[in-house]
Amino acid sequence: SGFSDALDWRPLLFQEAVIAQSACSLCGVVSRKAVKLSCAHAFCSDCHEDCVEQGSTCPLDRESFSEDDLIQLDVSDGYLGKRRVACWNVFSGCSFVGPVAGLLDHYKECKFHVVSCPRCSSSVLRSEIAGHCRNDCRVPPAKEAPTCSRALLDYDHIEKASDDLKQAMLKTSEDLMFLQTSLNQCCESVREGERRSTERLEAHSSALAEQIAGLAALCRTGFTEDRSVLDRVAVDIRNAMEAASVDSKLHFTQELCSQSERLVAITEQLFKSVRVCCGPEALHWYLEGWAGLKLRAFKSPQKAQSPPQYTSGYRVSQLIQLHKDGGRLRFGCFLEIHPGENDARLEWPFGKTFTLGILHPTDRRKVISCEEDASLSENKLPFQRPRDKHNRGYGNSFLTTADEIESGGFVRDDTLHLFLRLEP
Template identity: 25%
Template structure:
């Protein structure tokens, strides 16, 4: 029978001593002979007494400090009467246990418990960066690389090292960060934003450079070229007025320095003996006082230089406007080309201001409309739609004529000619509700013997293929096919063989 030790402070000490093993055993429980009678756990460092009982070393040594009697049989005990039970220790250390870390399903001998725990991926460990999180070892790398607020990150803009939790504040003031100009939307470094607005930003409001001559216009920088081009005469007039004002300011100064000869009566004869050569010379520049002459010459020289600069500025701006206009036209063509490539053989052509062509008919002209070019696929055939709103030949005046024309494309040398396939042309019903629409649809099958389907030799084949009488004009204008003065023509291209020549 186990005796309770005498009252003492041992209860407090037992909480800190190394008692027996309290582990999840593989078999659920362990043989009672391995149980320590003091702590009731599996014996750790088992010690056998002279009376034949076995205890945890820490438990029995703590016991005999308070009582010299065996807790099981009351026999006298002493440290000299106890020895380590190596056989029992070997048996206990060979017992199999389950990993105590939640989520881990491994089992192992008790002897390997510490080594497993040191590398167990499910063990809770503190973050090495010092953040307050406890996490499983298997999540540690991801936490350190992506989640820890105390991990060090390098700003991708300025290469400065900052803690992850401080990165948002750093980005709000990073001078190398690309930010959007609030006016024009351009991306510039924060450190260069002011200089961007002072010299580059297209939407900053600035005065006309002729403001010194009296132009009061203020506009966005991007509108300056068009303003200069539209106001050439006004600017020249302002410069001319400025010159006139300066000339009027010069005349009193010159007149005040004229010699007396300039104010002599006209009837005074130059043959008079009282008139000498120095009185006859009335050139205001020559006769002006020395100081006044220099000032007038300098001011006249400045005016001439200003006029030359103004002329050069106008010429330069005119050239810039022409270049920008050419660039814009080139970009618009490229954009239309890209849009045509991505339609993938299904093209919608919006014919705006359709009813306005009636007026051109009243004036005696026959309008012919061509759609932007489009492709059957990204690397396919290029073509366009031709529309004659008043028809041609036997359809003239009664029907709308619709044709398809092949155009020169970037990949013509790699495509197989003549074109073989089917083409579906439609004029869409834009007003009827879904499910009730009555589109005007017709089909075309390629005829390789016709010139219309051969490889183009000009920008657009002169020969087209389609219908002289595609749809009655009365049906188009009075039906559901024109909405908001817009007609929509649809083309669907189905190629038999669009593979490129290898």
């Protein structure tokens, strides 16, 4: 494409194998501008642009590439015009083989154009249609194929085509067997994933039930103790006031203030205990495919983003990043703010304290996390009200390393449990 209106997007029957080096390995188009990757595949400009948008990876062999690895393949009009091609009517008997520059002129004068008979609908050469109809649509005798021109009818080529067809059928059979094996593996993976999801759901349900029971017990115990202390203080004050003389009432008033301060302190302690147990609402994200993500990160930096969710009215998501630093992989965790339906009623810029981190799958006391106060950040851009898309992430670019995550037992069934919590 990109050469002329007459030839663009028309199939050409090239007779020279060298032209294949300039053809796109994906769409087969020979274009004016093309690039060749380090893996030896060539792409036209459109396919190359699409590959870059999909992560700079060759779709044929999954190898990554950079712009520095590309070799520019420029095809000029003169070069293309000299390449030898067969006529489009080669299957009708035309023996023309010549340069691309002369193909159109020949095609206009070619004697092997085929038309459909209006009476019997059979395909007949245009130059013979009149005689065909005069002879009551009897098929004329087959002409002897030229010995040098109509190579497609040559026995050797027919035999070669037959061998190629056999090889293609054999490869198709092998591909079908491979697809059947892949399908069986996929079904097994689905069943295994279902089993893991069921186990994880049961574990979380059990943990949630324990937390609810603990919260109820804590509330009952805390408020009972609080009420008991209040009753004792009230009885002591009433008895003391009844037995006291006028001169000693000042002393009892001071004692009352002391008891009141004690009661306030106990109530505040109870509130803190309930807050620690319940905590503000947390968003949970189960990142699957940890092993594959880590393997790709040794070649190029990798990112993963959770689905956006609402908390405290804000629509937010979590972003993690893995990139190589020497012989280790650095793990970063960030908060991203998305446009939401409540934005007009929320406070901007975002100024809450938030916590990002990783939860241990079995021991809830083991946590890798960081706390950030958005109101103290000098960089306010990530916390402005988002408009068309989510803001740039803000968090800790070096929360931990991949080795520390795995050695700490935070990976289970190739899954990482991450959380995000906003303080009220």
